[in-house]
Amino acid sequence: MLxxxxxxxxxxxxxxxxxxxxxxxxxxxxxRAEALQPGGDPVRVRLCGQNYVAFRATDGRVxxxxxxxxxxxxxxxxxxxxxxxxxxxxxxxxxxVSGRTVDAPTEPPDRRAxxxxxxxLRSHPVREAGTVVWAYLGEGSPPPFPDFEFNHLxxxxxxxxxxxxxxxxxxxxxxxxxxxxxxxxxxxxxAQRSREWSSFEADSAPVYDTDVTHYGVRxxxxxxxxxxxTNVRVTEYMLPFYCFIPFEDPRNVIFPMPVDxxxxxxxxxxxxxxxxxxxxxxxxxxxxxxxxxxFYQPQGTFENRWLQDRAKLTGxxxxxxxxxxxxxxxxxxxxxxxxxxxxxxxxxxALILRIRHELLRLARSPAGPPPGVDYPAIRARNTMLPKDAxxxxxxxxx
Ligand code: FES
Ligand SMILES: [Fe+2]
Numbered sequence: 001m002l003x004x005x006x007x008x009x010x011x012x013x014x015x016x017x018x019x020x021x022x023x024x025x026x027x028x029x030x031x032r033a034e035a036l037q038p039g040g041d042p043v044r045v046r047l048c049g050q051n052y053v054a055f056r057a058t059d060g061r062v063x064x065x066x067x068x069x070x071x072x073x074x075x076x077x078x079x080x081x082x083x084x085x086x087x088x089x090x091x092x093x094x095x096x097v098s099g100r101t102v103d104a105p106t107e108p109p110d111r112r113a114x115x116x117x118x119x120x121l122r123s124h125p126v127r128e129a130g131t132v133v134w135a136y137l138g139e140g141s142p143p144p145f146p147d148f149e150f151n152h153l154x155x156x157x158x159x160x161x162x163x164x165x166x167x168x169x170x171x172x173x174x175x176x177x178x179x180x181x182x183x184x185x186x187x188x189x190x191a192q193r194s195r196e197w198s199s200f201e202a203d204s205a206p207v208y209d210t211d212v213t214h215y216g217v218r219x220x221x222x223x224x225x226x227x228x229x230t231n232v233r234v235t236e237y238m239l240p241f242y243c244f245i246p247f248e249d250p251r252n253v254i255f256p257m258p259v260d261x262x263x264x265x266x267x268x269x270x271x272x273x274x275x276x277x278x279x280x281x282x283x284x285x286x287x288x289x290x291x292x293x294x295f296y297q298p299q300g301t302f303e304n305r306w307l308q309d310r311a312k313l314t315g316x317x318x319x320x321x322x323x324x325x326x327x328x329x330x331x332x333x334x335x336x337x338x339x340x341x342x343x344x345x346x347x348x349x350a351l352i353l354r355i356r357h358e359l360l361r362l363a364r365s366p367a368g369p370p371p372g373v374d375y376p377a378i379r380a381r382n383t384m385l386p387k388d389a390x391x392x393x394x395x396x397x398x
Pocket of ligand 1: 070
């Protein structure tokens with residue numbers, strides 16, 4: 001349970017809210033790389049309550065600007081994308097992909113050269129990796145790029161999908177790192193899956209064991225099997241929204257990015273360190289067809305009971321058409337910003353409490369990622385150990 005004040009501090013990201021300012025000190029995902037075609041339509045990116053446009057210049061480079069034209073605020077979503085630049089359709093001011101103003105045809109010709117460099121276009125650093133476009137939206141120079149393992153892989157070994165949910169980003173994070181719900185909410189899908197999932201059925205009350213790392217929290221969910229072995233699922237959480245979920249094949253990260261106070265971009269990135277992933281991508285897209293840039297379509301709402309098919313409830317736990325939708329709908333069903341002063345938490349919520357504590361600290365004294373993070377080494381783990389084995393020692397954490 002949280003005070004209302006702390007809940008506000010944790011959740012609000014718009015209009016200069018402390019948490020929004022803190023989150024912007026980290027690299028965020030703006031869009032899928034494929035969503036931007038050379039010379040193609042600019043794409044709106046909304047993060048922490050601000051609108052941006054991303055575009056791919058004719059030469060293939062990506063630019064990310066504030067959406068409002070610095071002249072008088074026309075949307076650059078409407079801009080022409082040509083000559084490696086965006087040209088605002090209102091008065092023709094032209095901004096090249098590197099963020100320089102290269103023309104302002106409404107100024108007298110003899111003043112343009114002096115005028116253009118003074119135009120306060122806000123252009124933001126971007127990087128393409130892991131099949132997505134990463135952006136740094138904070139002030140000053142960006143922190144080191146988070147070169148997670150999947151950011152190094154060739155495109156054939158990684159794919160990204162995003163669904164936009166109508167709820168606050170922290171609901172996305174808290175559902176993502178909560179291992180205990182997998183045994184309940186997802187039980188009908190678990191039953192169909194491989195051995196990797198059998199532990200969810202074996203024990204619905206995992207014991208959590210958590211360590212604060214210098215970049216976040218590492219949490220082992222320990223589940224007992226009848227044969228005396230223990231399933232250890234290690235979730236890695238890197239502040240503030242990078243969640244590594246313990247599936248081995250393919251590996252899976254879920255990064256809930258704050259669109260604004262009441263909307264979240266739930267990024268799912270799947271990757272195989274050793275080989276192609278096209279088969280899994282096809283399977284995923286059959287389950288979640290439609291736009292890979294927003295696969296949560298149709299979207300659950302109160303009016304459609306979040307897509308639940310109650311006729312299916314006799315044979316299926318939730319009546320939902322996919323495991324990811326199950327997560328989305330419970331997150332949304334709490335309301336846009338859940339009131340955490342009204343919760344009644346149990347022992348399986350230990351990790352959530354730990355993370356809130358770390359996030360409150362971040363909001364109160366904002367700092368970007370700490371130095372010295374070995375990004376490629378951050379991996380979730382899922383393994384079986386003898387009953388009394390120490391998971392930290394067995395998995396090489398100490
Ligand atoms: S508003 Fe964009 S050029 Fe005038
Ligand atoms: Fe889930």
